[in-house]
Amino acid sequence: MAWCDQIRDQTARGVRVERVRVHQDPPTDYQRWVRWVGRWNEEAGEVMYYTTPERVAAVGLQVAGADDWWLLDDTALIRMTYQQPGIATSYLVTDPAEVGKAREWWQLALQAAA
Incomplete structure (x- = not known):
């Protein structure tokens, strides 16, 4: 099962899926990309938080x-x-x-x- 499908399945059953990512300020090119692709995780129900070192x-x-x-x-x-x-x-x-x-x-x- 694809990751987003797993997240959708889990969150539909009431499971909270959350993560905290540590990114530079301003974010690196890679970290900006990670945030951009993270939208699919969020749309599937995962909650993302960001912070700095x-x-x-x-x-x-x-x-x-x-x-x-x-x-x-x-x-x-x-x-x-x-x-x-x-x-x-x-x-x-x-x-x-x-x-x-x-x-x-x-x-x-x-x-x-x-």
């Missing part, structure tokens, strides 16, 4: 590191570690302490994007 640092989120992560229903975490651009290793984390830390990161990310 400066705002991330101001709320103390730098502890989250450079990897990507997805918090799932406050009970699990998917971490994605990039070895090189575009190539990630992902793994599921269910350790309550790590998931709790991700919940803290999420709150900080939302604060940075406000």
Whole structure:
């Protein structure tokens, strides 16, 4: 199933799908492109927030590191570690302490994007 179809299916069932992206100010050419293509995610029901590295640092989120992560229903975490651009290793984390830390990161990310 295509990503946008998955988002439509999830959000139709009441699941919230949100992400915070950290972009330069002003955004790079690539980041402008990411925002442009992000409209399809938003049309499918995903909520996108944007913030800057400066705002991330101001709320103390730098502890989250450079990897990507997805918090799932406050009970699990998917971490994605990039070895090189575009190539990630992902793994599921269910350790309550790590998931709790991700919940803290999420709150900080939302604060940075406000």
